[in-house]
Amino acid sequence: MNKDMSKKMRRASDLSHEAKWGRLTPEEIAYVEQKLQDKKADEDEDLPTWIFIVGRLALIRHRPLLEKFLYHQMEPWVCIQALRALCTYWEYTQDYLKELKMFIRGVEWDPHDDIRLWALSIAGDFLKEHYDPELLQLLLDVFEKLGKLDSLQEQREYAREFIQSCAFKALAIASGKKYDEILDTDDIENCLLNGQMELLDLSVLKKARQRLQQKF
Numbered sequence: 001m002n003k004d005m006s007k008k009m010r011r012a013s014d015l016s017h018e019a020k021w022g023r024l025t026p027e028e029i030a031y032v033e034q035k036l037q038d039k040k041a042d043e044d045e046d047l048p049t050w051i052f053i054v055g056r057l058a059l060i061r062h063r064p065l066l067e068k069f070l071y072h073q074m075e076p077w078v079c080i081q082a083l084r085a086l087c088t089y090w091e092y093t094q095d096y097l098k099e100l101k102m103f104i105r106g107v108e109w110d111p112h113d114d115i116r117l118w119a120l121s122i123a124g125d126f127l128k129e130h131y132d133p134e135l136l137q138l139l140l141d142v143f144e145k146l147g148k149l150d151s152l153q154e155q156r157e158y159a160r161e162f163i164q165s166c167a168f169k170a171l172a173i174a175s176g177k178k179y180d181e182i183l184d185t186d187d188i189e190n191c192l193l194n195g196q197m198e199l200l201d202l203s204v205l206k207k208a209r210q211r212l213q214q215k216f
Contacts, residue, residue: 012046019053029057036065048077055085063090070099073109080118093126097135100126104138106153113155117166124170133212136174140208142167165189168204175207 009015009031018024024032035041036050044050051069054062069082083103087093093100103110103119110116120142123135143164147154154160165188172182183191183200191199 012049016049016053019056022057024053024057029059033059033062036062042072042074048075048081051078051081051085055081055089058090060090063092070096076110076112076114079103079110079115083115083118083122087122087126093122094130097132101135101138104135104142105151106155108153111155113159113163116163120163120166120170124173127170127174128176131211131216133215136208136212139167139171139174140205143171143205161189161192164192168200171208172201172204175204177201177204 009028010018015024015028015032018028032050032053035044035046036054038044041047041050047069051066054066063086066082066085069078070086072078072082083096083099086096087100100119100123103115104123106113106116120139123139126132127136127139141149142152146152146164146167147157147160162185165185168188169182169185173179188200191197
């Protein structure tokens, strides 16, 4: 793509907004693809935006490239957008359970647990329609044993209850609960901080254990 085209192109944020409605021109799509495939894409501060656009526009031909970005260790939002594209927009979660579990257990390049929180949410949606005992047990472990198991990394102890609240919400979704039937994560976190477990719908945990026993 020539330099004149680049100069006339709209900002990444504008392209991202238009991509939500499928309103990018062929030239703009080509520009985004060029940015994503650039040898210096890792150094581009707009890389998460390019990945988001490719995901929303269902440009599945770039799937191999997005797979690589799941292991991008410089910027967590690159991983997040790749995960969202592959699992949420394109619904290939089954093919990325290894990575999903890895992020839920915790990785060194996710210092603020941003990737982990998205992975928990995606896991809940996946388990609502599918069965994977290891993934389901992992959600239970995060809720019940975070900070107690060496297999679960804990980047910041003060954020423990919030991560656990996200795991509980994922378990609730996996059990078939609708979003409007579940407490907000902040409310769940407050229940955990104040020792008010009785305010939570503990049938969610019972359902998860039943699924593990009955393998469904």
